[in-house]
Amino acid sequence: MNRRAAAEDFDFFYRLYMHPDINPWLLYEQMGKEDFRPVFDELAGRGQLFVFQHEGEDAGMFKLVPMKHRNSHIIYLGGVALHPAFQGRGLGEMLLKEVIEIVKAQGYRRIELTVATFNEGAIRLYEKSGFQQEGRLKGYTYLRSEDRYIDEFVMGLIL
Numbered sequence: 466m467n468r469r470a471a472a473e474d475f476d477f478f479y480r481l482y483m484h485p486d487i488n489p490w491l492l493y494e495q496m497g498k499e500d501f502r503p504v505f506d507e508l509a510g511r512g513q514l515f516v517f518q519h520e521g522e523d524a525g526m527f528k529l530v531p532m533k534h535r536n537s538h539i540i541y542l543g544g545v546a547l548h549p550a551f552q553g554r555g556l557g558e559m560l561l562k563e564v565i566e567i568v569k570a571q572g573y574r575r576i577e578l579t580v581a582t583f584n585e586g587a588i589r590l591y592e593k594s595g596f597q598q599e600g601r602l603k604g605y606t607y608l609r610s611e612d613r614y615i616d617e618f619v620m621g622l623i624l
Contacts, residue, residue, distance in 0.1 A: 467563050470514035470526075475505050477523050478514065487546045490584055494609050515567075517547070517560045524551040525560055529568065538574040545578070545587070561594040569624055576624070579605065579617040588618065596620040 470478065479501050482491055493504060508514045508528055517525035525547035532539040542564060547556055568576050579602065580587050588598075599621050604614035 466518045467515045467527075467560075467567060468518065469512055470505075470509045470516055472509065474509070474514075474516055474523070475502070477516065478505055478526060481526055481546055481548060482544075484546075484549070486549050489608070490581060490587065491544060491546065492606075514544070517556075517563070519551060519556055519559075522551075524548055524556060527560065527564060529564070531573075540568055540571070540573045540576055542568075542576050542578040557590045558594060561590065565594070565622070565624070574624055575621060577619060577621045579619055581606070582616045582618055588620075591620050594622070596622045 479498055481487060482493055482501065483495055488495055493501070505514070513528045513530050515527050515529065516523050517527065519525075526544055527542060527546075528544040530541040530543065531537070532541065545557075545560070547560065565576065576596070577599075578591065578596070580591065582601065592598075597620060598618045600619045602617045602619060605617040606615050607613075608615060
């Protein structure tokens with residue numbers, strides 16, 4: 466089950482975004498709570514952050530960012546993560562299946578995402594869920610903590 470994030474979910478999102486096993490794959494560098502608060506407030510305030518729950522427990526997260534104008538049929542999927550305690554149980558597939566249903570119900574025709582070219586587990590999961598690699602973005606993401614740029618694949622799913 467998925468639900469939109471609320472103000473009381475801040476600590477859950479902070480712990481997930483800053484978890485050492487998850488943070489390297491996400492958009493934001495490690496930061497303190499006071500610096501993360503405006504990031505969370507903006508995304509949650511726009512209704513773009515979601516909590517993925519399993520058996521009543523907060524297990525993961527994702528964000529859905531609608532595109533505009535001529536791309537208004539597209540929604541961007543980002544920040545997909547499961548807490549390590551919930552990994553390895555097929556919940557990633559369940560999360561993505563629910564995301565696809567949410568997006569279909571909202572009338573979007575396409576879901577797109579980017580993923581580090583060396584994040585093999587995520588790539589396999591996305592492909593298993595129907596996403597296809599569509600291109601490579603060279604030097605797309607800068608990892609300040611490692612002082613390097615990485616390539617990412619663009620992946621899409623036509624609904």
